Amino acid sequence: MKHAPLPHATPDYAGTAIFLHWLAALLVGGCFALGWLMTDIPGLTPTKLKYFSWHKWIGLTVLLTMLPRLLWRLLRTVPAMPAGMGRWQRRAAHLAHLALYCLLLAVPLSGLLYSQAAGVPVVLFGVLDIPALIAPDPGWKAVLKSAHWLLNYTLLALVCLHVLAALKHQFLDRDNLLSRMLPFLKHKQ
Template sequence: MDRYTKPAMLLHWLIALLIISAFGLGLTMVDIPGLTPTKLKYFSWHKWLGVTVLALACARLLWRLTHRAPAYPAHMPQWQQSAAHGLHLGLYALMFAIPVSGYFYSLAAGVPVVYLGVLPLPVLMAPNPELKPLLKETHYWLNMILLGAFALHVLAALKHQFIDRDNIFKRILP
């Protein structure tokens, strides 16, 4: 069975864990009323997770561009191969678009991002109260699209594991 490389597996599972954490933290922090120390701490952590996802997504893309993915099984219908390829492209795009939209939303709100509380990221735009709501909505809806794509990805993996029993899921397992 053709498998992903160990670095590809590590990046896949690490990014997945970080995205799930950032998503859960994002849902939690926006439900905290007012501007409390806990809410501010969660916003910082959420941003740090986003920056980390973006950096790891860059590493993952570079790895993927230089190391081919395992071929799909010959018995897998072409439409499923095309759908899987399209979903993977979409997931890659979202791994970049979501952190970038959050970064610009933060800048539009006039709140610079300081990675891990010590490394200020470049301020690429001035505060922009007119753009802030658009970037907030963009960040939200990109996350909702990611939630749907993630669910589809997991359901497809489970289908291949438990219904088709074609070992596709095992290719990404360490």
């Protein structure tokens, strides 16, 4: 038996957009957790150095995967927001997404520049030397360390807000918004 369409149902994102979204979420979550873990290890141990390398690799992967994601986003239309969503909510959602994209570029870039200002070479996956964009500089090292920390926690706060908004739309507003990125939540019609 078929059910009537949901009044606020929205079309899904394309599979590529869904994949890139969840890839970024997985990478950013792992990178943040690893960053938190590695900075709590006292001293300069082999484990800490290994975690720093992994953190940099993940961060650079985020930066590199943002390029096709931005291209995909610029070339494709985004599914419409639910009809019942207020104007301020639409504007807030657009601004939040813009801020997320900016932060997903700024956080790894600030980390790369911080490493380079500290005089620490960045070697992607232990094989690809990343060219230095800046020379070692203790003054820039301090500034970039603070910037990287601030940008990370801003990203964390915005991701939390993004998740809470998605859950609100799915379970309180019942506008099926979350199912656009999690198609298995889609109600059978």
